Amino acid sequence: xxxxxxxxxxxxxxxxxxxxxxxxxxxxxxxxxxxxxxxxxxxxxxxxxxxxxxxxxxxxxxxxxxxxxxxxxxxxxxxxxxxxxxxxxxxxxxxxxxxxxxxxxxxxxxxxx
Amino acid sequence: xxxxxxxxxxxxxxxxxxxxxxxxxxxxxxxxxxxxxxxxxxxxxxxxxxxxxxxxxxxxxxxxxxxxxxxxxxxxxxxxxxxxxxxxxxxxxxxxxxxxxxxxxxxxxxx
Numbered sequence: 695x696x697x698x699x700x701x702x703x704x705x706x707x708x709x710x711x712x713x714x715x716x717x718x719x720x721x722x723x724x725x726x727x728x729x730x731x732x733x734x735x736x737x738x739x740x741x742x743x744x745x746x747x748x749x750x751x752x753x754x755x756x757x758x759x760x761x762x763x764x765x766x767x768x769x770x771x772x773x774x775x776x777x778x779x780x781x782x783x784x785x786x787x788x789x790x791x792x793x794x795x796x797x798x799x800x801x802x803x804x805x806x807x
Numbered sequence: 808x809x810x811x812x813x814x815x816x817x818x819x820x821x822x823x824x825x826x827x828x829x830x831x832x833x834x835x836x837x838x839x840x841x842x843x844x845x846x847x848x849x850x851x852x853x854x855x856x857x858x859x860x861x862x863x864x865x866x867x868x869x870x871x872x873x874x875x876x877x878x879x880x881x882x883x884x885x886x887x888x889x890x891x892x893x894x895x896x897x898x899x900x901x902x903x904x905x906x907x908x909x910x911x912x913x914x915x916x917x918x
Contacts (some may be wrong), residue, residue, distance in 0.1 A: 725904075727905075735910065736895070736908050736909065736910035736911060737851075737895070737908045739905060742904070742905060744904065750904075752905070784850055784851070792899065792903075792904060793838055793839040793858075793899045794839075795841045795853050795856050796841075796853075796897075796906065797853060798843075798850040798851050798852070799850060800849070800850050801849070801850045
């Protein structure tokens with residue numbers, strides 16, 4: 695079955711620590727995205743990538759970094775510079791960027807220890 | 808700035824009724840529109856796409872698009888308690904690589 699796999703489901707970060715959230719898709723989609731969702735809030739775009747080896751900052755990229763070395767993988771690192779990282783992180787993909795629906799993974803819930 | 812507006816709700820309807828969820832958008836050149844359902848603690852799930860004016864039906868769901876008035880709506884017929892969720896509206900502008908999401912409307916279907 696094709697889909698988007700995010701891991702881990704829950705993650706805890708210590709002060710000053712970088713953590714990496716995994717996102718893998720086997721849908722053969724070109725475009726991939728990372729969103730952050732806070733309780734009762736909408737989706738806020740962190741980064742997106744249209745093709746391998748290329749990615750663009752979204753609205754709230756500060757304190758985050760990404761890479762896109764393979765078409766199927768788009769990991770997100772939450773760095774120690776992100777002072778308020780507690781949130782629900784969602785990875786999505788689409789066939790291409792324009793006018794195509796996004797399909798979401800199950801999400802990773804990140805909390806501070 | 809492109810905006811997609813939704814009433815946060817909650818919208819409360821009795822079981823078996825029609826639930827009507829509305830969404831307005833600010834960018835006149837928006838071309839494609841999507842409705843997602845998000846259960847509490849879960850990720851959004853695509854339920855409807857609509858690209859042209861008029862109605863599009865899929866089972867108990869009907870999406871309605873009116874580009875002249877810049878609104879898109881989602882009707883859920885014969886609402887069930889399992890329809891209780893937050894519904895997100897998203898719009899793509901023609902030249903944009905990224906959809907704009909609304910904050911979502913919470914729907915509660917009570918028995």
